[in-house]
Amino acid sequence: MSTTPVSPTLEDLNNITALRHHLHHFPELSGSEHNTSHTIRQFVKRYQPTEVVADLGETGIAVMFAGAGAPGPTLLFRAELDALPIKETNVLPYTSSSPGIGHKCGHDGHMAILMGLASLLHSQPLAAGKAILLFQPAEETGAGARKVLQEERFKDLKPDYVFALHNLPGVPLHQVLVREHTFAAASVGLKVSLWGKESHAAEPDKGLNPGEGMSELIQTLNALVKDQRSFQSLTLLTVVHARLGEVAFGTNPGFATVMATLRAFEQQDLNKLKQLALHTVEAIAEKYGLKHSHEFVEEFPATVNAPEAVEVIIAAAKDLNLDIQQVEQPMRWSEDFGHITNTYTGALFCLGSGLNHPELHHANYDFPDELIPTGSSLLYRIAQRLTKS
Numbered sequence: 001m002s003t004t005p006v007s008p009t010l011e012d013l014n015n016i017t018a019l020r021h022h023l024h025h026f027p028e029l030s031g032s033e034h035n036t037s038h039t040i041r042q043f044v045k046r047y048q049p050t051e052v053v054a055d056l057g058e059t060g061i062a063v064m065f066a067g068a069g070a071p072g073p074t075l076l077f078r079a080e081l082d083a084l085p086i087k088e089t090n091v092l093p094y095t096s097s098s099p100g101i102g103h104k105c106g107h108d109g110h111m112a113i114l115m116g117l118a119s120l121l122h123s124q125p126l127a128a129g130k131a132i133l134l135f136q137p138a139e140e141t142g143a144g145a146r147k148v149l150q151e152e153r154f155k156d157l158k159p160d161y162v163f164a165l166h167n168l169p170g171v172p173l174h175q176v177l178v179r180e181h182t183f184a185a186a187s188v189g190l191k192v193s194l195w196g197k198e199s200h201a202a203e204p205d206k207g208l209n210p211g212e213g214m215s216e217l218i219q220t221l222n223a224l225v226k227d228q229r230s231f232q233s234l235t236l237l238t239v240v241h242a243r244l245g246e247v248a249f250g251t252n253p254g255f256a257t258v259m260a261t262l263r264a265f266e267q268q269d270l271n272k273l274k275q276l277a278l279h280t281v282e283a284i285a286e287k288y289g290l291k292h293s294h295e296f297v298e299e300f301p302a303t304v305n306a307p308e309a310v311e312v313i314i315a316a317a318k319d320l321n322l323d324i325q326q327v328e329q330p331m332r333w334s335e336d337f338g339h340i341t342n343t344y345t346g347a348l349f350c351l352g353s354g355l356n357h358p359e360l361h362h363a364n365y366d367f368p369d370e371l372i373p374t375g376s377s378l379l380y381r382i383a384q385r386l387t388k389s
């Protein structure tokens, strides 16, 4: 195996960086990434992929690069197409042109990294097997990976290994963060509705105001995770939204809603917390004589890394002399790549975006372009190692 690290040519890198800025300038929300998807399809043509499968989970695209011919594994590398409903505060030549929408998770950069990988797979095809670059929709809502996985045309691709990376501020630039088993937490949104009976504010005795039940629900939900001894590993619950009736001083409200995000490093803990939360809702609704309903939304399973996939990432990072950090705790955030590692062998890892870089999902965040060649070369190296080219 050649030990010289390879990265896209300077000309390619300039084009790919310009592509990143273009994607940043025209961000699109989860499930609406039509122009982004079109741009990716047009741009990748220059690398003459073997095959392109489009419209996966609506806007997703799988781009295939066959190796030089020897039989070998099928490797899949994923990037995300979507941006966030966050107004950009940066002043850049390529500042978001879509009001209230911004690439605040760096998915523009992840797409650019995959494009750099496409350039390498084109100029120096793998000796064996093949590589698939998956540009996946709707990561931020947890809907995209699941939709793609349900597609028969995707199932036909049968990847042997799947990989994805995420940039991570607060970590030295270019540092590689890995962890075996759980890498990112499982999480789910819980929406609770409580109904009493509306009446005139002057006659509260004729109605049933769910306010008391609602406030007890918030406190009891928060208390569920106070004693962490009930769980195997870190388990969190954050009340994210609550509302009682409408703003109407003449009305005694008859409706309330409480929403919370439940999160855990271990899937069993999340399942347990879901049960505890539902029991709490039922008990409080009964105590106050309220009708109730609930819905779980935006479900992300834990992203569980296969040890053999992590081993390859570490070996490839060493080949490129990159700094490696084996993290002790999983990431507290969730990633819908967990759906993909639930189905296929693989791993998610992080690349440091710089110690003082603005945080993900913050209004002043922008993906650091310096990571593009690092990411592309590292993914290519992983592919080389698994196909022994």
Ligand SMILES: [Zn+2]
Pocket: 104, 105, 140, 360, 361
């Ligand atoms: Zn995000």
Ligand SMILES: [Zn+2]
Pocket: 080, 105, 106, 107, 139, 166
């Ligand atoms: Zn992200």
